[in-house]
Amino acid sequence: MFLQRSAVAVARRAAVSPVVPVVRRSFAASVIRRDAKNVEPHASISQKVKTFEEIKTEEDLIGAGAAPGTVPTDLEQATGLERLEILGKMQGVDIFDMRPLDSSRKGTLDNPIVVKSAGDEQYAGCTGSPADSHIVIWLGMSRERPIERCPECGSVYKMEYIGPEDDGHGHHDHHGYEEPKTFADFVKPQYW
Incomplete structure (x- = not known):
């Protein structure tokens, strides 16, 4: 009963449009630059x-x-x-070399997959070999630690630094910042 009364009340309050169709003008604004001819x-x-x-x-x-x-x-x-x-x-030059990495083979320590970088650090996403064998695992390489191994498939990646030897910014010391130790720091280099 309550719903019927409220529905009737809403219907009474509703705006009734007249029978004669009203042409409504849409709102439009335009800006005309009057001195456009004089622009030097x-x-x-x-x-x-x-x-x-x-x-x-x-x-x-x-x-x-x-x-x-x-x-x-x-x-x-x-x-x-x-x-x-x-x-x-x-001019047809791809300065950032956006081609995908070679995923037709698995990188080894003797023949790693080379990742070129113009910066001090580079991330590479490994999807396994053949491609899409596992989910993307992001590996971080740096100038101090250029070789990384994928923990899922074992593929080895090596960062090749192609940037300037001295960038002139003096950021190599990172103001006393030392990278945190990981288990890889305690493994002998010949096992990397």
Whole structure:
């Protein structure tokens, strides 16, 4: 009974639309730039975009930006490594070498699977051999400890450092930080 009364009350309060169809206007806003004809091109935008081979210093990785009043493209707004990657891809160069690792074989101590790195540390995901034999196990390698072995399948990975010998930042000491000891620190190197 209570539900019937509340349903009737709700029905009475409901807005009844008139029989005559009302044309409703949708809300739309637009912004018109009245001085668009007077926009002068930015002086540095008229410069030629440097090619991948012309990049020599970090200053070359800063773009000129987009012209005022326009939406910048990815190349116009990219700086640093992102700009270097875009310029490389425009000329068919994959600067980060995003190919998957060789999973057709199992790495051994004599013939490990080589992982190239431009940084002090690199992570590699092992899925076993043949590929997808086990779930992904992430292995961390560093310049101090370049060889890692997968605990699931035993495959050996070795980090090959390809970056600059001295990066000039002085981060090699990590301000007195010492990596925590693990069981691997107490195993003789010939058993790695």
